[in-house]
Amino acid sequence: MTVTMHMPRIGLGTWCLLGEQATDVVTQAIELGYRHIDTAPRYDNEAAVGAGIIQSGVKRSELFLTTKIWHDQLSPVAMERSAATSLENLQMDYVDLLLIHWPSTDSNWNMAASLEALVKIQQQGWAKHIGVANFTVPLLQQAWGIVGEQLAVNQVEYHISLQQKAVLGFTQSHNMMLTAYCPLARGDLSQFPVLQTIADKYGVTAHQVALAWLLQQDQVAVIPKASSCEHLHNNLQAAQLQLDAHDVALINALPKNIRTIHPDFSPAWDV
Numbered sequence: 001m002t003v004t005m006h007m008p009r010i011g012l013g014t015w016c017l018l019g020e021q022a023t024d025v026v027t028q029a030i031e032l033g034y035r036h037i038d039t040a041p042r043y044d045n046e047a048a049v050g051a052g053i054i055q056s057g058v059k060r061s062e063l064f065l066t067t068k069i070w071h072d073q074l075s076p077v078a079m080e081r082s083a084a085t086s087l088e089n090l091q092m093d094y095v096d097l098l099l100i101h102w103p104s105t106d107s108n109w110n111m112a113a114s115l116e117a118l119v120k121i122q123q124q125g126w127a128k129h130i131g132v133a134n135f136t137v138p139l140l141q142q143a144w145g146i147v148g149e150q151l152a153v154n155q156v157e158y159h160i161s162l163q164q165k166a167v168l169g170f171t172q173s174h175n176m177m178l179t180a181y182c183p184l185a186r187g188d189l190s191q192f193p194v195l196q197t198i199a200d201k202y203g204v205t206a207h208q209v210a211l212a213w214l215l216q217q218d219q220v221a222v223i224p225k226a227s228s229c230e231h232l233h234n235n236l237q238a239a240q241l242q243l244d245a246h247d248v249a250l251i252n253a254l255p256k257n258i259r260t261i262h263p264d265f266s267p268a269w270d271v
């Protein structure tokens with residue numbers, strides 16, 4: 001049985017935020033109105049992120065918290081251990097979303113065993129929803145064949161300069177959310193002057209335009225990382241910006257082949 005997921009469409013990415021800074025940024029973000037936070041064991045900041053949530057004083061039930069399981073921990077035993085350690089570090093009883101961070105590179109990987117272990121973790125109440133990250137369409141098709149509609153999310157790199165038509169087509173047609181990571185293409189948008197032209201028209205920033213372009217697409221959420229109050233605030237405000245069809249077409253016409261995250265354990269990406 002699936003449970004309806006209420007994932008706020010703007011979340012805070014926390015990769016590269018560590019220690020006290022991570023705690024303070026998370027608290028500040030929640031004070032500004034963020035209700036969705038993304039972390040992972042790999043970011044080495046779960047304890048700091050959890051502390052930031054607790055420090056905010058906002059009720060746990062009002063927040064949507066995502067963590068993940070690294071790709072070398074995908075045996076059922078290791079997955080359960082990873083999830084338990086995450087909860088301990090976060091000082092939480094559950095997360096809202098638990099993702100397989102990357103597909104395994106092991107040619108003998110038993111995806112069914114990993115996904116069934118994820119479902120078991122969900123059933124024991126440690127995760128309200130489950131999903132994957134960095135899954136291509138063939139991997140999504142395989143995963144859907146195993147757990148079907150329990151698969152709530154695919155988190156992938158997606159921004160104004162990277163095409164994700166195939167993955168988005170799959171997630172939209174299967175009622176899944178696509179969470180766009182690196183939604184600001186890691187921050188430097190200066191090579192796309194058209195964004196500034198559009199931003200000037202609305203009196204906003206190029207970064208807000210980049211986020212609004214994503215948010216105007218059905219079943220897409222964004223998790224920009226920011227560390228200054230100004231950036232945190234601006235990113236949250238991007239939800240108020242409505243781009244017109246002409247602006248959307250200008251952004252659609254930008255080159256869409258710039259992938260910033262491509263480790264040697266990546267799957268063969270969709271084109």
Ligand SMILES: NC(=O)c1ccc[n+]([C@@H]2O[C@H](COP(=O)([O-])OP(=O)(O)OC[C@H]3O[C@@H](n4cnc5c(N)ncnc54)[C@H](OP(=O)(O)O)[C@@H]3O)[C@@H](O)[C@H]2O)c1
Nearest residue numbers: 013014015181182183184185186187224225226227228231
């Ligand atoms: N599942 C995965 O495999 C995966 C992979 C990568 C990332 N992620 C998740 O996605 C999140 C976001 O991706 P990311 O952190 O790589 O990149 P990003 O969110 O695209 O970009 C972050 C950069 O943009 C800057 N920035 C943020 N808001 C801004 C604004 N309004 N104006 C100007 N600059 C701004 C930040 O600077 P300041 O810090 O100075 O504000 C930072 O340098 C990660 O933090 C992580 O949670 C997941």
